[in-house]
Each structure stands twice: as structure tokens, then as C-alpha cells.
Amino acid sequence: MAIEDAIDTPVKSVLDSLPAALPTTNVPDDVDLAAIAESAVGKLRTLSVEDLTEDAVWRDSFALTGTMRTFYSGRTITANFRRLVESHDARLFRAVQKSCRITRIDENTAWIDVGFLFATESEPQTVCSGVMSLVPGEDSESSWKIWVLRTILEQLTNHGNVDHMELRNMTNGHTNGYHNGDAALKDHHFDAVIVGGGQCGLATGGRLQALGASYVILERNKNVGDAWGKRYESARLHTIREYGHLPFERTFGPEYPEYLSKDDLAKGHREWAEKYGVNIWLSTSLETGSWDEKRQMWTLHARQEEGMITLTAKHVVFCTGSSSQIPLMPQYANRDVYQGEALHSVDYKSADAWKGKAGVVIGSANTGHDVADDMQLAGLSSITMVQRNRTYVLPVEYIEGRYRILYNDKLPTELADRAQQSSPIAIGRLLSAKAFHGMAKKEPERWAALERAGFKVDPFGDISHVLHERLGGHYIDVGTSAKIAKGLIKMKSDASPVSYTKKGLLFTDGTEIEADVIVFTTGFATNLRDEVADILGPEVAAKSERFFGLNPEGEVYGAFKPSGHPGLWYMGGSIGHARYYSRFVALQIKADGLGTPLAVYNETLT
Structure with missing residues (x-):
């Protein structure tokens, strides 16, 4: 039986209902790209239905809608685009020189990409780009x-560059390393208080600093980088080094390995924070806070070693991680009779102390594979992975090839981010499926071997669903699948645990x-709103x-854009999300501080 036939329960995703499709067209090699670019950009000011395909898709990232929105169909796009161009007094549409190029996926799927710039004259005045x-x-x-239109907010006119930090112009003035506040028992006011000093917190703080906004990052750990450094010993990125940078620079040079370890990331983040002098208060935990509707102001209470500190701010940005704070651990009967050791992956560091012992891993996503692999390398007498659901496995080499096209030592990271992150999610999903599923179909034995070993594999999963809706549950295969196929790691996938016994x-x-x-790699609570409720x-x-x-x-709920409550923001996701979307959070906070907040467009004309 083919592996396709074994997957009888398709993923249910919002994306399944969206009217997005790849074009079935070809583009001749000898077209006049420059003439096509000038003609197309010239139509944007007075866009008409005839200028778009019927199934066109437009994604705006804060340029005209003041938020992130995606519109579908030529008629709907035309009506909303024309209204917003007029209300924002968008003008000076012009093609980016030498940006026009043919993108060819296969012999039946191709298009021409044209980059353009424009400006808006309504308040706040902005500089924008598009494709x-x-x-x-x-x-x-x-x-x-x-077929696809993308518009992106670049800068607030004459108010700094959110993508560039001048070391000599650092607003916090700490040129000899980051500032760890001597703030106990004093009152402080900031434009923004950032909760969490991991990759999202650092990126958001740096962007605000580049714009001249006042901010402080509250980090509960003792050191910058501990958000990565305190993870289990084998933790590392499964994406290439060039994808792992923080804003403004290539954080990780060629002296770092291609796949960054947790210690590499901790070191890079620490050095980045020192270089740019970010304003971060270490060993500081936000405990409570309240919102003053009349003053439009937060009053926050945080704990430091010296005592409690009170802060006020117009904005609070939660950057505490979408899946790393509150562990989820199944409860089975008779826990008290079990004589072994049971722990969640949040408390796991290394398997070295368990050499010669029998280990069980509950969970079959990335962390579960990492822990099982650690156990095998540490010499446990037996390792069993308990799989609760069929698992999407994506070989790392599939991803590596696609990433290298954009993330390399030649193309600026900021431009690579725009190319990858600004695309409509529904379109990105189709392109990923076309590439990854095509590769997977060429390796039937890879998947058959896993099935024979008892691992229920889905090689044709939906990476967009995993990243944006499920927030995990997949495995990027960096080698452990082969160990499962060889029987070095045993599988239990035909039944579920119901009770502890004395021995297991x-x-x-x-x-x-x-x-x-027994190590539970069963994930974490993923809704930051729960943490907001607690604090x-x-x-x-x-x-x-x-x-x-x-x-x-x-579009993603809650994150990167107005959350629904004044002055409250969420950041989270991958390093790519942290680097790219932090720019928009900073621009929104800066615009509000100038008294000209971005106008959020909530309507849809059809």
C-alpha cells in the first residue's frame, strides 16, 4: 500500500477554504521585462478589475490597511485598493530598477515579479514597497x-530607519554593552515595556531603539541568551545559519556552524545585545499590571532581586514565547506507584546520566526526536518513542535548498525576509506543497521504512498549517528517522498510555x-493570552x-498587529518571525507616539 493511501484523515485548515491557486501559465524567455514593469506599475494609481486575474490575491502588510490583511478576487481587490489609495493619498508609484524577473516553478507554472515603491501623504506619511x-x-x-499583489510598510517618513542601527546614535547611550538596570525601587516611564528578552524581545527592542523610541526589556533570566542557553543540551536550529540572524546585521558569521546550537544562539544574542547597547533589565519578572483607560497608560509591577519596581508605559509587548512557557503533561493513573523518573522536556537537559537504562519518550515531534536521539547516543539499553498521532516529517535537506535561494551571504537579510514573509500565506502554502511533496514522492522507501518500523508518517503534510495554526507537532528530519527505520529507536503507535505501573x-x-x-515531549500552552490574563x-x-x-x-490572529486591547502587543514564532515582524510592531508604536497612529482598515468592499 502506498503511503498516500495510509493517510486517511486530511488536515483541516482555514487555508483549505481560501480561493488561492497557482497559475497554469508559461512565460517566454524573450519578453521585454523593463517595458512590462513600467506598464504594470503605471496602472496602480488607477487600478481596474481588468488589470487583475479573477483569482488574484492581495496581501497588505501595514502599508495601506494599518494591519495585515489579505483580499481575494480581482473585483474585491480593486474596490478596496482604490479606496485605500485615495484615503492615504498614495502616490509616486515607481518600479524598482532591475527588479523585474521571471519566476519559473516548472514548465506549466511561471510568472513575472515586479518590485515597486510608493509613498503615502496622509498622516502618518510613509514610504512603502511592493511586489x-x-x-x-x-x-x-x-x-x-x-495574479498576486503585495504591499509593505517600509518607514515612517523622516522618523528614522527601522532596519538600520547607527552605533554612534544609540538612544539609550550604553555604548559599552547592554544596560542591566539599576532600577530597583524607582519609578520609570517608557514608550514600551517588552516582556521577555529572547529573540522576539531583543528584535523588538532593537527596532524601537533604531526609531528613537524609549523602551525597556524585562528578562527573567540572569543572562542575555538564556532563553536558548538553558534549553536541553542538543537543542539547535533546524534551519541554516543565514536564517538565524537578529536585525541590522549578520549576527552569525562563517565562524559559526551551519546549524546553530543553543550555545551558538545564546552567544550570538548576547554579543548582539552588547554591541547595540539594548536596554534590558535582567533577573526581572513582570508580576502584575493595570490599564488606565483615561490616561491610556499601563502601570506595571516587576520583581528584581532588590525588590519590586514600578513602571509606566503606553505599550506592553509580550515576547515570552508562543510555545515554551507552560508545559503540557498528560496525567495517567497510579503515578505514585511508578519507581522510575518522569519529567517534562522543559526540565530535560541530557540523557548522559541514564546510560544502560531503559527510556521512553512520549511525543513524536521535533523535541521527541531530539530526546530519543540523545538517549541512543548516550547508550541507553532501550529507547521507545510513543507516537500519539501521525506525524509530518520534513527532511532538512528539502528545506535547506529552498532557504539557500534567499538566505545567503550575497542577498541582504532584510530583502530575503520581504521575499519570504510578505507573500500571502495561502500562496506560500501552495508553493511549499508543490516543492516538498514533489521531493517526498521521489523517496517512497524512506517513508515505507518508517511505516514498517511502526512510525506513522505523513510525508505530505502542510507546513503552513504546522507553523501558523498548530504551532508544532512535526519533525524536521536531521537524521533520527533513519535510526527509527533501523530499529535503534523502537516505536509504540498502536495504543495509548493509560496508567503507570511499578516499572513503566x-x-x-x-x-x-x-x-x-519517561520524558514527556508533549508541548506547551501556545496562547499568550493566557499569560496576559495571569499578569x-x-x-x-x-x-x-x-x-x-x-x-x-x-492571517495570523493577535500577533504583530493591534491585539484588540489598546497598547497590548504579541510577538512570537520563529527567528524569522522575530526579525521581520518586530519592524512592524516598532513602527506602529512609533507612529502612535507621534500622535499619528496607523489607521486600521476593518472593512471589505466587494
Whole structure:
């Protein structure tokens, strides 16, 4: 039986309902790219339905809608785009020189990408960019139509560069390393208080600093970089080094390995914070806070070693991680009778102390594979992975090839981010599926070997669903799948644990697996709104959106944009999310501080 036939329960995603499709067109090699670019950009000021395909998609990232929105169909795009161009007095549309190029996926899927710039004259005045993806019209190849339109807020005119930090102009003035506050028992006011000093907190603080906004990062750990440094010993990125940078520079040079370890990341983050003098208060935890509706101001209370500190701010940005704070651990009967060691991955560091013992890992996503691999390398007598659901496995080499096209030592990281992150999620999903699923179909034995070993594999999963809706549950294969296929790591996927026994776990099929140690790699609570409720109160949380998941337009809930409660922001996701979307959070906070907040467009004309 083919592996495709074994996958009988398709993923249910918001993206399944969106009217997005890849074009079935070809583009001749000898087209006049410059003429096509000038003609297409010239139509933007007075866009008409005839200029777009019927299934066109437009994604705006804060340029015209003041938030992130995706519109579908030529008619809907035209109506909303024209209204927003007029209300923002958008003008000076011009093609980016030498940006026009043919993108060819295969012999039946190709288009022309055209980069452009424009400005808005309404308050706040802005500089924006965009990309049009053009396909030939039905009448002739000389008539080009917009299939995908992207518009992106770049800068607030005359108010700094969110993408560049001048060391000599650092607003916090700490040129000899980051500032760890001597702030106990004093009152402080900032434009923004950032909760969490990991990759999202550092990126957001740096962006605000580049714009001249006052801020402080509250980090509960003792050192910058501990958000990575305190993870289990084998933790590392499964994406290439060039994807791992923080803003403004290439944080990790060629002296670092291609796949950054947790210690590499901790070192790079620490050196970055010192270089740019970010304002971070270490060993500081936000405990409570309240919102003054009349003053439009937060009053926050944080704990330091010296005592409590009070801060006030117009904005609070939660950067505490979307899946690393509150562990989720199944509860089985008879825990008290089990004589071995049971722990969640949040408390796991290394398997070295368990050499010669029997280990069980509950969970089959990235962390579960990492822990099982550690156990095998440490010489445990037996390792069993308990798989609760069929798992999407994506070989790392599939991803590496795609990343290297954009993330390399030649293309500026900021430009690579725009190319990857600004695309409509529904379109990015189709492109990823076309690439990854095509590769997977060429390796049937790879998947058959896993099935024979008892691992229920899905090689045709939905990476967009995993990243934006599920926030995990997949495995990027860096080598452990082969160990499972060879039997070095055993599988239990035909029954679920129901009870501890004296020596291990009892399963629903009546079998028992003995284990000296059980590690639960069962994930974390992923909704930052729950943490907001604990710290700022349920009334604040009730007014804010959930965190992540996709709304009916295929846009992420809650994160990076107005959360629903004044002055409350969420940041989270991958390093790529931290680096790219932090620029928009900083621009929104800066615009508000200038008295000209971005106007959020909530309507949809059809």
C-alpha cells in the first residue's frame, strides 16, 4: 500500500477554504521585462478589475490597511485598493530598477515579479514597497495581469530607519554593552515595556531603539541568551545559519556552524545585545499590571532581586514565547506507584546520566526526536518513542535548498525576509506543497521504512498549517528517522498510555513497556493570552485576540498587529518571525507616539 493511501484523515485548515491557486501559465524567455514593469506599475494609481486575474490575491502588510490583511478576487481587490489609495493619498508609484524577473516553478507554472515603491501623504506619511506577480492575459501574452499583489510598510517618513542601527546614535547611550538596570525601587516611564528578552524581545527592542523610541526589556533570566542557553543540551536550529540572524546585521558569521546550537544562539544574542547597547533589565519578572483607560497608560509591577519596581508605559509587548512557557503533561493513573523518573522536556537537559537504562519518550515531534536521539547516543539499553498521532516529517535537506535561494551571504537579510514573509500565506502554502511533496514522492522507501518500523508518517503534510495554526507537532528530519527505520529507536503507535505501573507504563492494548525514565515531549500552552490574563487580568485578556491560528482571511490572529486591547502587543514564532515582524510592531508604536497612529482598515468592499 502506498503511503498516500495510509493517510486517511486530511488536515483541516482555514487555508483549505481560501480561493488561492497557482497559475497554469508559461512565460517566454524573450519578453521585454523593463517595458512590462513600467506598464504594470503605471496602472496602480488607477487600478481596474481588468488589470487583475479573477483569482488574484492581495496581501497588505501595514502599508495601506494599518494591519495585515489579505483580499481575494480581482473585483474585491480593486474596490478596496482604490479606496485605500485615495484615503492615504498614495502616490509616486515607481518600479524598482532591475527588479523585474521571471519566476519559473516548472514548465506549466511561471510568472513575472515586479518590485515597486510608493509613498503615502496622509498622516502618518510613509514610504512603502511592493511586489506584483504578473501572468499573461488570456487574449495575448502582451497583456499582463496581476495574479498576486503585495504591499509593505517600509518607514515612517523622516522618523528614522527601522532596519538600520547607527552605533554612534544609540538612544539609550550604553555604548559599552547592554544596560542591566539599576532600577530597583524607582519609578520609570517608557514608550514600551517588552516582556521577555529572547529573540522576539531583543528584535523588538532593537527596532524601537533604531526609531528613537524609549523602551525597556524585562528578562527573567540572569543572562542575555538564556532563553536558548538553558534549553536541553542538543537543542539547535533546524534551519541554516543565514536564517538565524537578529536585525541590522549578520549576527552569525562563517565562524559559526551551519546549524546553530543553543550555545551558538545564546552567544550570538548576547554579543548582539552588547554591541547595540539594548536596554534590558535582567533577573526581572513582570508580576502584575493595570490599564488606565483615561490616561491610556499601563502601570506595571516587576520583581528584581532588590525588590519590586514600578513602571509606566503606553505599550506592553509580550515576547515570552508562543510555545515554551507552560508545559503540557498528560496525567495517567497510579503515578505514585511508578519507581522510575518522569519529567517534562522543559526540565530535560541530557540523557548522559541514564546510560544502560531503559527510556521512553512520549511525543513524536521535533523535541521527541531530539530526546530519543540523545538517549541512543548516550547508550541507553532501550529507547521507545510513543507516537500519539501521525506525524509530518520534513527532511532538512528539502528545506535547506529552498532557504539557500534567499538566505545567503550575497542577498541582504532584510530583502530575503520581504521575499519570504510578505507573500500571502495561502500562496506560500501552495508553493511549499508543490516543492516538498514533489521531493517526498521521489523517496517512497524512506517513508515505507518508517511505516514498517511502526512510525506513522505523513510525508505530505502542510507546513503552513504546522507553523501558523498548530504551532508544532512535526519533525524536521536531521537524521533520527533513519535510526527509527533501523530499529535503534523502537516505536509504540498502536495504543495509548493509560496508567503507570511499578516499572513503566500500561497501554490501552494491555501491553506494558518498562522504563527507568519517561520524558514527556508533549508541548506547551501556545496562547499568550493566557499569560496576559495571569499578569494583567482577565478583563484585559478578554479584549484581546487569541494568539496565532489563522483568521478567515488566512492571517495570523493577535500577533504583530493591534491585539484588540489598546497598547497590548504579541510577538512570537520563529527567528524569522522575530526579525521581520518586530519592524512592524516598532513602527506602529512609533507612529502612535507621534500622535499619528496607523489607521486600521476593518472593512471589505466587494
